[in-house]
Amino acid sequence: MSAFVPGARVRIAATSSGPLDGLRFAVKDLIDVAGVVTGGGNPDWLATHAEAARHAPSVAALFAAGASVDGKTITDELAYSLEGVNEHYGTPLNPRWPHALPGGSSSGSASAVASGEVDFALGTDTGGSVRVPAAFCGLWGIRPTHDAVSTEGVLPFAPCFDTVGWFARSGELLARVADVLLAGTAPADVPPHLTRCAEAFEARAANEPDDAATLTSLAASVGAHDEISVFDGDAARWLHCYQQLQDDAIRASLGGWIDATSPRFGPAIASRFARLALLDDGEVARCRVLRSTLAARIDALVSQSVIVLPTTPLALIEKNASDDRIGAFYRDALTMDAIAALAGLPQVTVPLADERDRPLALSFIGPRGSDRALIALVRHLFSSIE
Incomplete structure (x- = not known):
């Protein structure tokens, strides 16, 4: 299945010369490219919005650096998924493991890079939408520090x-x-220093003990000998806090359009948006206070050590996976991904391998603003795979 949105492929040349001369990149269909309607992975969003008047600053910066756009890519509907499935436009191919899902919601961007159709691609990451597809498709990926890259457009x-x-x-x-x-x-x-997140490795071990052992060994081989309980015995509280605040923000951003439009959503996506009606404002307010406490804990940890964890609780999700398996994946993945999200921290995921044919990915979380230093560290630790 194609990684790109249906219709003529969007191709726009670089506006200048620079450090990315000659490279081609794809853009997730949540990010504006001038003269193109940002469709959001949903036909009703596409039909009710006009062409973008200007490029998003992230796209404009890449044009100015010498790179050219070579396609807009399929996204899970309005980004509300980690699987990579789109009921309307299809599921982009996972090029290396075609029996499995590509991961979402930046599914098309990951597919396009993994297949070699473009050199790199933009995605968005709220609760794992770059990190998960990077892991599932065997790619390098980054969720940057919150607000480090403009989300205008x-x-x-x-x-x-x-x-x-x-x-x-x-x-x-x-x-x-x-x-x-x-x-x-x-x-x-x-x-x-490097420190392993105990709960993340335990989650992977509960699903795939051999992979957890391999990832623990790989982490130790680059210096992550110690581990810490990040969630302090209450992972459910972290997940609850993240989901309450995420859903409250989604309600504020998209609730008015949903009420006015009654858009067509795929069944899984529809049930998630329906959940917004159940939010309790008092509980949301309590979670805002809790977020400050949890973020302070993470900030204190990453001031002392880079946190190392498996990027995902499963190597892959098969296309025919049961609802129970997908549900358990969401619970564990969102909990792990909440570490960086709640504190607004950068997380870099690196693809690894051993003699078995499936993706292995480790992630590294650093302090706010350490994005480039974190990439440099991970490249140094795994220089042999470059």
């Missing part, structure tokens, strides 16, 4: 967590794109 999902991230087949290109998109941001360093 990006369809708002949950702005308190939304970020513009990107995919590449190498750490070297991930870093080159970072130098463009993060230009002008105040850089921060990473601490010298």
Whole structure:
């Protein structure tokens, strides 16, 4: 299945010469490209919105650096999924593991890079929408520090967590794109120590014990010998806090349009949007206070150590996976992804491998603003795979 939105493929040449000369990139269909309607993965959103008047700043920066757009890519509907399935436009191919889902919601962007159709691609990441497809498709990927890359010209999902991230087949290109998109941001360093997130490795072990052992060994091989309980024995509280705040932000961003339009959603997506009606404002307010406490805990941890964790609780989700398996994946993945999201921190995921044919991915979370230093650290640790 194609990674790109239906219709004529959007191709626009670079506006200048620069460090990304000659490279081609794809743009998730949540991000504005001038003269093109940002469709959001939903035909009713497409039908009720006009062409973008200007490029999103992230797209404009890449044009100015010498890169050219070579397609807009399919997204899960309005970004509300981690699977990579779109009821209206189809499920982009996972090129290396075609029996499995590509991961979402930046599914088309990951597929296009993994297949070699483009050199790199923009996605968005709120609760894992770059990190999960990067892991599932065997790519380098980054969720940057919140607000480090402008989200102007990006369809708002949950702005308190939304970020513009990107995919590449190498750490070297991930870093080159970072130098463009993060230009002008105040850089921060990473601490010298690495510490494993105990609960994330336990979640992977509960699903795939052999993979958990392999990932633990790989983490130890680059210096992550120690581990810490990040959630302090209450992972459910972290997930609840994240979901309450995400859904409240989605209600504020998209609720009015949904009420006015009654859009067609795929069944799984429709049930998630229906959940917004159940929000309790008092509980949301309590979670806003709790977020400050949880973020402070994470900030304190990453001031001392880079946090290392499996990027996903499963290597892959098969196309015929049961609802129970998908539901358990969501629970574990959103909990793990909430670490960086709640504190607004950068997270880099790196593809690894052993003798078995399935994706293995480790992630590294650093302090706010340490994006480029974090990429440099991960590239150094895994220089042999570049």
